[in-house]
Structures are given as structure tokens and as C-alpha cells.
Amino acid sequence: MAAMDLTRAAWHKSSRSSGNGNCVEVAILDDTVAVRDTKDRSGPVLVFTPAEWSAFVAGAKDGEFDLAC
Secondary structure (H helix, E strand, O other), X not given: OOOOOOOOOOOEEOOOOOOOOOOEEEEEOOOOEEEEEHHHOOOOEXXXXXXXXXXXXXXXXXXXXXXXX
């Protein structure tokens, strides 16, 4: 797979971020959604299709990924 050029990506951090460095940033691109670790901005980036990203966000809102107590 060819490397993506993300130099012009507009990265956004959640407004709910607590500022403790345990955050991710998201960049919405033409046909992909990129996610990276705020602490390692030059590190690896996860890339999703818009449909995959929408499914993830819907699952997170619905509690699908909550840890069982």
C-alpha cells in the first residue's frame, strides 16, 4: 500500500479532551478518515472509509465498546 500524504491534513482533537495527552486526533479527507495519537503525531495513522468511521462512532455512542465492570 502506498503511503498517504497527510502533510496538509487538518487534524482536530475532541472538544471533550481533558488535555492530559491521552487523546487522538482526526482528519477528515476526501475519501478517508485518518486517526492518530496526539502524543506521537509523526507515528502511525489509522485510516478508515467514511462508512467504517460512521459505524465506529455510532458504536461508541451506543456503548458498544464500554468495558464491563
